[in-house]
Amino acid sequence: MAEFVLAIDQGTTSTRAILFDRDYSIRSVAQKEFTQHFPQSGWVEHDANEIWESVLSTCREAMAKADAGAPDIAAIGITNQRETVVIWDRGTGEPIHRAIVWQDRRTADICAALKDQGRERDVIAKTGLLLDPYFSGAKIAWLLDNVEGARARAMRGELAFGTIDSFLMWRLTGGCVHATDATNASRTLLYDIHEGAWDDELLELLRVPRAGLPEVRDCAAEFGDTSAGLLGGAIAIRGVAGDQQAATVGQACFRPGMMKSTYGTGCFALLNTGDEAVSSKNRMLTTIAYQLDGVPTYALEGSIFIAGAAVQWLRDGLGIIDHASQAGAMAAKADTGQSVYLVPAFTGLGAPHWDARARGLLSGVTRATGPNELARAALEAVCFQTRDLLEAMASDWPGATSQGTVLRADGGMAASNWTMQCLADFLAAPVDRPHVLETTALGAAYLAGMHCGFYPGLDEFAALWRLERRFEPAMSDADRDAKYAGWKDAVRRTLTP
Numbered sequence: 001m002a003e004f005v006l007a008i009d010q011g012t013t014s015t016r017a018i019l020f021d022r023d024y025s026i027r028s029v030a031q032k033e034f035t036q037h038f039p040q041s042g043w044v045e046h047d048a049n050e051i052w053e054s055v056l057s058t059c060r061e062a063m064a065k066a067d068a069g070a071p072d073i074a075a076i077g078i079t080n081q082r083e084t085v086v087i088w089d090r091g092t093g094e095p096i097h098r099a100i101v102w103q104d105r106r107t108a109d110i111c112a113a114l115k116d117q118g119r120e121r122d123v124i125a126k127t128g129l130l131l132d133p134y135f136s137g138a139k140i141a142w143l144l145d146n147v148e149g150a151r152a153r154a155m156r157g158e159l160a161f162g163t164i165d166s167f168l169m170w171r172l173t174g175g176c177v178h179a180t181d182a183t184n185a186s187r188t189l190l191y192d193i194h195e196g197a198w199d200d201e202l203l204e205l206l207r208v209p210r211a212g213l214p215e216v217r218d219c220a221a222e223f224g225d226t227s228a229g230l231l232g233g234a235i236a237i238r239g240v241a242g243d244q245q246a247a248t249v250g251q252a253c254f255r256p257g258m259m260k261s262t263y264g265t266g267c268f269a270l271l272n273t274g275d276e277a278v279s280s281k282n283r284m285l286t287t288i289a290y291q292l293d294g295v296p297t298y299a300l301e302g303s304i305f306i307a308g309a310a311v312q313w314l315r316d317g318l319g320i321i322d323h324a325s326q327a328g329a330m331a332a333k334a335d336t337g338q339s340v341y342l343v344p345a346f347t348g349l350g351a352p353h354w355d356a357r358a359r360g361l362l363s364g365v366t367r368a369t370g371p372n373e374l375a376r377a378a379l380e381a382v383c384f385q386t387r388d389l390l391e392a393m394a395s396d397w398p399g400a401t402s403q404g405t406v407l408r409a410d411g412g413m414a415a416s417n418w419t420m421q422c423l424a425d426f427l428a429a430p431v432d433r434p435h436v437l438e439t440t441a442l443g444a445a446y447l448a449g450m451h452c453g454f455y456p457g458l459d460e461f462a463a464l465w466r467l468e469r470r471f472e473p474a475m476s477d478a479d480r481d482a483k484y485a486g487w488k489d490a491v492r493r494t495l496t497p
Contacts, residue, residue, distance in 0.1 A: 002074035004066065005449040006235070007441035008055055010080045010164050011243065012101065012265040013312075015051065017058035018438060019066050019073075020445040022454070024464065026438065028068075030061035037098060042105035042347065045098035048086045051164065052171050059231055070233025074454040076172075076226065077239035077444030079246035080164040082187045085139040087150065087212070088167060090160050093175055097147050099164070100139040103266075103305060103347045107138035108356040119205060126192045126199055128277065128286025130354055134303065136163060137189035137206040144207070154209050161212040163187070165240050169223055172237060177224035180214040182291035183245040191216070193288055194277060196296065219245070219290045220451035239448030241290060243440050244268040248289050248299065250443030251408045251434065252462040257399045259406075261389075262440065263413035266350075267307035267382055269389045270299040273397060282392035283352045290447075300396060302351040302389030306344035308413050310378040313346070320371040328418035331376035339483075340364040341490040342377035349494065352392045357496045364486075379419050383426040384487040390427060406430045410439040417471075425475035426484065435466035 004027060009016040014033040021027050032054040037045040063069070083102035088095045100106070111131040114120065120131045129135055140161050144151040153159050160170065166180045185191040185198075190208060192199040196216070203210055217223065223237035241249060244262055248270045251260040256274035261267060270289060277286050277298040289299035311324045321327055343349075345358040362377070390407075409431050413419050424431040436442055449455035 002454065003072050004068055004074065005445040005454055006059065006062070006073050006076045007445040008059065008076060008078045008168065009243070009438075009441040009444065010051060010055060010078070010168065012081045012103070015054035015058050016441065017055070017062040018441045018445070019062050019068060020442065024436065024442060024446075026436070028062045028065035030058040030065065032058050040106070044101040044104040044347070046084065046101055048088070048095040048099045048167055051099070052168065055168060056230065063231065070231055070235050073235050075236045075238040075448035075452045077446070077448030078165050078168060078237065079241055079243050079440050079444035080168070080184070082163060082184055082242035082244065083134055083136045083139075084164050085136045085143070085161070086164065086167040087140065087143050087147075087159050087161050088170070090158055090175070093171060096150055096159065097143055100143065102134055104139065105133045105347055105356050107133040107142050110138045110141065111356070114205065123189060123202065123205075126194070126202060127186070127189055128193050129187070129189055130283060130285070131189070132354055133356055134305075134350070135187055135189045137202070137208055141207050154212050157211050159212050160214070161208070162214050165242075166214045169237060169240070172226045172230065173224040174227040178214045179217055179223055181217055181219045181221070181240040182288050182296060183219060183242040184240070185216045186288040187242060193286070193296065193298070218292055218294065219249075220292055220447045236452060237448070238451040239444050239446070241444060241447060244270055244301065245288070245290055246443035246447070247410055247440040248272070248443065249446055250436070250439030250441070251410060252465040253408065254458050254462055258408070260408040260410065260439075261386055263307050263382060263409065263411035265307065265309045267304035267385060269302045269386060269393075271301075271393050271397070273298050273300055273399065278397045280392070280396045282395050283354055284389070284392050284396055285351070300393050302392065304382070304385045304389070305347050305350045307382045307385075308411070309346065310342065310344040310381060311413070313344070314375060314378055318374070320374060324412070325416070327375045327379055328416040330372045331379050332418050334372040334376035335368065338364065338366060338369060338373050339486050340369055340373045340377045341487055342374070342381045343490050343494045344378070344381050345494050349491070351389055353491070353495060355496050358494045361490060361494045363490045363493065379416070380422060380426075382413065382419065383423045384484065386423060387426050387484065406432055408432045408434065410434060410437055420471045421474070424471040424473045426480060428473050428480060430473070431471040432467055433469045433471070435468040
């Protein structure tokens, strides 16, 4: 009998392969970083071939560490950086250009022009998304228009489009499967989340040929088998979900009103709204949390572009830390009498502002400000931005409230006790940290394992969710309100007039 499920967690800065056993315990992990390309200001690209090589090498390494062969693996689950786009040649599988990453802002003018034409209302009604460079559709159009001959080739059916999950499935199956799941499709600006289909009017609006798009399937479904020569034998691919939706599954947020927030490169909070696709009045996103047996479960989502990336900036840009784990200890030593704010709008601001042209701001700096204060400001910025999201969601939907909500937090930054306590303080709400922090990979593994019978149904899985620690708010209302007022003033100064 198979002993494991293999999760491929293809993130923004690294790829991980994790083997989970029947008890949802991690048996082995392999991780590999890959190159970030910044060809112009505001542009972010990845080499899709380098990503593919990182997937293959980490899968092989994780299997070797667990002494596992292909027959030992019941299924593969894939989770991915959602809005990053690749276009490749159907005949060779070779990308025609580097992947355009979700952080990339080169399509800001395309989105602004469509807004000026009054098209955003129609886009929101069908997709739940805003006209912002963050999403995939305009990126596809840019590639077709800017890579020589690409649009003509696409019209002849020679090219395939997709998010990273689609590209990986194509490569893993030897070109036999061109598919995606409903969560990734829901992030493209091309998919009607109410009808559950690619939409002809949206395709025409963004000038994306239907022939290049993948088939959309459930999150737990048949996605083909890997080519036998890749991993020592054919392995079934049975689960796919975008990273934030996979984390929602991994956190067992299956009831309406449950919320999770993942702190990785960016920060993404999803609030389960059940079978109701809530239309936001506060520029939150309406999205598909997961889809099983053809039935979508919806969520409100708040997207923060820069979270852990701010800590990376402290390390790589300023050189004031050697490891991300140092930031919390430094923040704890900061002078609390200083009111230093960092608004990390390095690639614009996400929810609830959606200002693609905003840029970062550091305020309140004095001669006494040093590395500790900068570390504190970077971590506090993540917590302030989360409060922005929760207040907007509470205004949108009666099932949510920014007071009394319990937030399930995960991702790399959730390992920091200082950051999680700060988060609870600024939210005035408890923050729960799960026993398994790798909830994104766990969600992908669970979807695949559930579909093939390796794991049980949703209720049984939810009952096994384990709390590692709860952080209770300990800050006074006066201090909380004063700090938050300073944050809102700093944000106001960054917004485009």
